[in-house]
Amino acid sequence: MSTLTGTRHLVRLILRRDRIVLPLWVLPLAVLPMTYATSFFELFPTAADRAAYAAGTARNPSIVALLGPVYGESVGALTAQRGGFLLVIIALATLLTAVRHTRTEEEAGRHELLAGGVLGRYAALTAALLVTYAASLLLGLLTAAGLVAAGLPTAGSLAYGLGVTLTGVVFATLGGLAAQLTESAGGARGIGIAALGLAFALRLAGDAGRHEWLSWLSPLGWAARVRPYEGERWWVLLLPPAATVALAAVAYPLSVRRDLGAGLLPPRLGPAGAGRALTGPFGLAWRLHRGQLLWWSVGFGLLGLILGGAAKAAGRSVEGNPQLEEILARMGGTTALSEAYLGATLSLAGLAAAGYAVQAALRMRSEEAAGRAEPLLATGTHRSAWLASHLVFALLGPVVVLAVTGFATGLTYGLSVRDVPGELPRLLAAGLAQVPAAWVLAGLAVLLYGLLPRLAPLVWAALAACVLLGQLGPVLRLDQWLLDLSPFTHTPQVLRPAWDATPLWALTVLAVVLAAVGLTGFRRRDLPIG
Template identity: 75%
Template sequence: MSTLTGTRHLVRLILRRDRVLLPLWVLLLALLPMTYATSFFELYPDAAQRTAYATGPATNPSIVALLGPVYGDSIGALTAQRGGFLTLIIGLVSLLTVIRHTRTEEEAGRRELLGATVLGRHAGLAAALLVTYAANLLLGLLTVAGLVATGLPAAGSLAYGLAAALAGVVFATVGGLTAQLTETAGGARGIAVGVLGVAFALRLVGDTAERDWVSWLSPLGWAPRIRAYEGERWWVLVLPVVLSVLLAALAYPLSVRRDLGAGLLPPRLGPADGGLAGPFGLAWRLHRGQLIGWSVGFGLLGLVLGGAAEAAGKAVEGNAQVEEILARLGGTSALAEAYLGGTLGFVGLAAAGYGIQAALRMRAEEVAGRAEPLLATAVHRFRWLASHLLFALAGPVVVLAVAGLAVGVTYGLGVGDVPGQLPRMVGVGLAQVPAAWVLAGLAVLLYGLLPRLAPVAWGALAACVLLGQLGAVLELSQWLLDLSPFTHTPQVLGDDWTATPLLTLTAIALTLAATGTAALHHRDLPTT
């Protein structure tokens, strides 16, 4: 029997399990560059405006730190820089996908059951990588088609699309490698995300400190150096391909040098007395790593966004159309604050992702068989659910407060008014909380009523992102835009706003969570 026997069947199984989630993230990430290009066509139709932007705000250290360098002043070059952050997102989604279908399957015991059939030792890793590679390739091709449809040159579009796809391929392989190192999915994710963070830090240091050689050490630094639309350097595409082959060549031998369900790194021993202090202590143990990681990430993002605010305001001075659009986003005529109002709204969408993840941890505990023994003790279902719900609701508050705090510090330092800007920016961040709670409440509702459909909450988040990014471009009807809770979040930087929408969203979120809690109380456990 070959070590790859059964790979085709596992590929079909993965595609069946991810038939909703996989197309969602592929389509979403493929559509975003097209919206960037469309926006640049509308907002900077004049070559002089594009040149002023490319030589001024686009080279601001904070903008470069977040998006990467800009090479040229064409619409394509500006689009390539604006889409630079997407390579980080694509890499994150890719590594999480591979770990989910490798280490998570082992941790849940399903890989051992499959291994008892006619299945090669390498089949599981190969299937996960093949599906993720194919998804990234499809994402790249759809990105190319979308950019060409907006009127951008085909060669530059192909370079950008392949660069984005290969960034996903690299970090998918990183996920496959880290899945061999630890015996838990959480540990594998932690190592892989750490590698991604180091890659981002190397790219950031190299681009902002003008040390180009440092950026070449990072897979995230290769994508902009292809120089899409500005004299493409096709040979750079060889680098992610070679690195992926090397990482895969290391991952496959490691997968057969360890016991099934074990990792190469020895597990860390826990405290002798457990120290869990009930279901809330256990929930803290399960959620604390993610909460700390998300808080640190939001803090760093807030520092970058706050530092880029003044540059974003200067980027559109004299362009009446852009000023009007940004003023609507931020609820004020001050363009820097309009930028902050709009970007913190997008940060709120990311915080909703944390809320969904925390809420669905209950589903993961149930599927893994850990919830049933726990609830067989004196622990009541409500206390168990409340312990996880606490993090689903309090988590977005913490990470958005951290983001607002970081934005307030850096923006306040820039304008010389930290005491005045700090509470305002924290308020802008916290204003996104009720909308994030609605999606977390939806996840609880689905888990309580229809646990198999609980991951649909991620689809709802993707729909909110699409409506926010494409609603204005596609001129969608207002009733459709109103389906997103983030549409109803007031722009609190303006003078004319009311707390009524926030209270309404909070009531909806609590109703959804309460209904899900009641449904869980009356259904059997476990339910698959």
């Protein structure tokens, strides 16, 4: 029997299971760069406009830290820089996909069942990586095709698309390696995300500081250094395959030398007896959610520091461009450019916080599918109490992370304009104003889980639609009825001198109704979901 026997069948199984999940992140990420290019053509029609924008961007270390360097004044160069942060999202998506189809399958016991048949030693890891590589390739090709369709040169578009593909390939392989190091899927995700955070920190320090060599140490910095549309340096694209081979050379031997279900790192043993905090469902939910909440809060805090530091210069960089001023005003709700920028970026933070809310709400489904909920509910634990214990984090988690974001943003922006007492409360309120819209997505997740649990992951499609409407709506000037489908459209513009809190109450009531219907359905249906 070959070491790869059964790989083809596992690939088909993964594609079958991910037929909804993969398009949910591949298609939106492929569309966004094309929309960036289209908007730059419209907003900066002359070379002088583009030069002024590029110069303002290059002088702002916060923007460079977040997006990466800008290497030219063409629409292509501006588009490549604007899509710099997308590489972080792509890296995270491919890393989590690889972990889900390796360590998660092993932890759930499904891999052991398959391995009892005719399955080669390397088949499981290879199948997971092949599917993730193929998704990355498709993403890169669609991205390049979209950029060409937007009117950008073919060579630069291909260079950018290859950078996207190879970034995904590197971090997919990193996810495959992380899956070999620990016996839990959560631990593997933690190791992978920590490595991604280190890569982002190296890229940030190299791009925003005086030590550019640090960016060459980060896989997130290689795609930008290909310099799409500005004299492409194709040789840089040799670095990601080299890193992929090095990571795979470690991951594959570990996958067969360790015991099934075990990891290279020894498990951290807990106490022999459970503490008082674990005597109820809320204590167990806290144990399950606390690490995720901590790291989301840290990440949002760092993001807020960067966004607040960039606000003042971002407002100056678009001054005099009426089209861009109009778009920022529609997204941020005010004609003051710095405040419009802050409103727009905090709206993006709200969308990201909704992602946390959805993830926390869907933890109930994963607990039930893994068979851990049924034994717990067989005790004196009531269904309502168990669901409420997870719902607490789906509702309070966005409050925490958006409060951290608003506080950090207000602090750094207040320092830049020398008015911390005045700006910090305003931006803290603007961050918290995004919470009810995030609650609506959490309520929708609970509704689907309670009534149609197999369809619960479709809430990610609803979140993706909100992202696309929020990002593309102001640029494409979509009809208002279409924009109104997103709950974030109804979030009031808190940075305006006068604003109405009625939409916040309406969104909160909607979220409560959705969650209540979901709870009713959960109490009446059978377990497990199978």
